[in-house]
Amino acid sequence: MKKIALAAAIAAAIPAFAQADVNIYGSLRAGVSVTKNSTNNYSSTFGVDDFGSRIGFRGNEDLGNGLKTIWQIESGLTMDGAGGTGTASGALATRETYVGVDSPYGKLRVGYLTDVLGDTEATDNFYGPRRDSAGANFPLYEAGYEIFGDYGDSRYKNSIRYDSPDLHGFNATLQYGAGEKNNAGQMKQGEQYGMRLAYQNSGFFGAWAYAGLLNTKGGSNSTINRIEGGYSANDLYLAATYQWSNVYGAGSTLPGASKLSPAFAAGTNKLENTSWALNAAYTIGNFKPSIVYSKRNDAKVDGIRYSTGATQWALGLDYTVSKRTLLEAGYGQIKENHDAQTLKQLSKDTSSVYWAMIKHNF
Known part of the structure; x- marks a missing residue:
């Protein structure tokens, strides 16, 4: 009787699985690198690394009349067994995770969602080993390398995001991330807003993205604007990025702020900065050489x-x-100006990385 009941339960579940349309996907990325930066006292150090592996589950349900329920759960993992934090922790839903509705009028999602700056990285096309703390092969406009712009280029927590349908090559994105914090006697903290306008047609593309963080210093809001454009067709890829930011109170994590001349009190200032990047690549058969150059201005x-x-x-x-399978090898370096070196308390001004990796998508 137990065997009959089990068989009946499995048979009853099969149609439900068929209607659910659940897909398992992922990207396994592993390789070797030689890093030279502050974490290894600027001594060239060989390592076996993960290069941003992830696994996910996604699906949809047809609701009729052009409507679909859509969902995704994506998690980061480390292929080298070294563990990690953040997206690399191996915990569930550390990367883009959401539920929402797709329709002819656009896509509306709720969850942990890629921000508009993360969608505006046309000059960032290399993979990096997690062990490279300097990020020597990534453009300097991205959060973490821009020194003062410590938000964006990732995902908004507690987020609602709307993406419009394509209209003659144009599309738009609106995004909100709830801060969910309001200490007594203070303004709301941590709320984020994003907007993006983009165009793509006949190989040409361009975009403007805006990301705002509310009340980072009293009633002052931090803002980051980024524009990009380029061409991708006929085996040629060209892209350029320019960013300007006005960030309040972002220096609190910089240990050398008090050692500048003149010194400034970390975490209480208005910080203004610009940065830019260029990227070029050309596909020749199965090979694609690429170069990226970026500059963070004073x-x-x-x-x-x-x-x-x-x-x-x-x-x-x-x-x-x-x-599904790609091999990549390369070299990258960053050279910091004097005050940047002081702010980060770096003993040397140049960090570098050699890398070689294999990526397999499934």
Whole structure:
């Protein structure tokens, strides 16, 4: 009787599975690297690394009349067994995770959602080993490398995001991330807003993205604007990015702020900065050589200019093995200006990485 009941239960479940349309997907990325930065005392160190592996589950349900329920749960993982934090922790739903509705009028999602700056990285096309704390092969406009712009280029927590349908090559995104914090006697903290307008047609593309963080210093709001454009067709890829930011109170995590001349009190200032990047690639059969060059300009802190700039460049070569498998090798480096070196308390001004990796998507 138990066997009959089990068989009946499985038979009853099969139609439900068929209607659910659940897909398992992921990207396994592992390789080797030689890093030279502050975490290893600028001594060239060989390692076996994960390069941003992830696994996810997604699906949809047809509701009729052009409507669909859509959902996704995505998690980061580490292929080298070294563990990690944040998206690499191996915990569930550490990357983009949502539920929403797709329709002819656009897509509306709720959850942990990629922000508008993360969608505006046309000059960032290399993979990096997690062990490279300097991010030597990533453009300097991205959060973490721009020094003062410590938000964006990731995901909004507690987020609602609307993406419009394509209209003659144009599309728009509106996004909100709830801060969910309001201490007694203070303004709301942590609320984020994003907007993006983009165009793509006949190989040409362009976008403007805005990301705002409310009340980062009293009633002052931090803002980051980014524009990009380029061409991608006929085996040629060209892209350019420019960013300007006005960030309040973002220096609190910079240990050398008090050592600048003149010194400034970390975490209480208006910080203004610009950065830009260029990227070019050309596909020749299965090979694609690429180059990226980026520059972070010197920043103003309360109107005073400091030498917080930096230059970064990287060369890479992709080899496409199949539709799902890619090999990549390259070299990248960052050179920090004097005050940037002081702010980060770096003993040397240049960090670098050599890398080689294999990526397989499933």
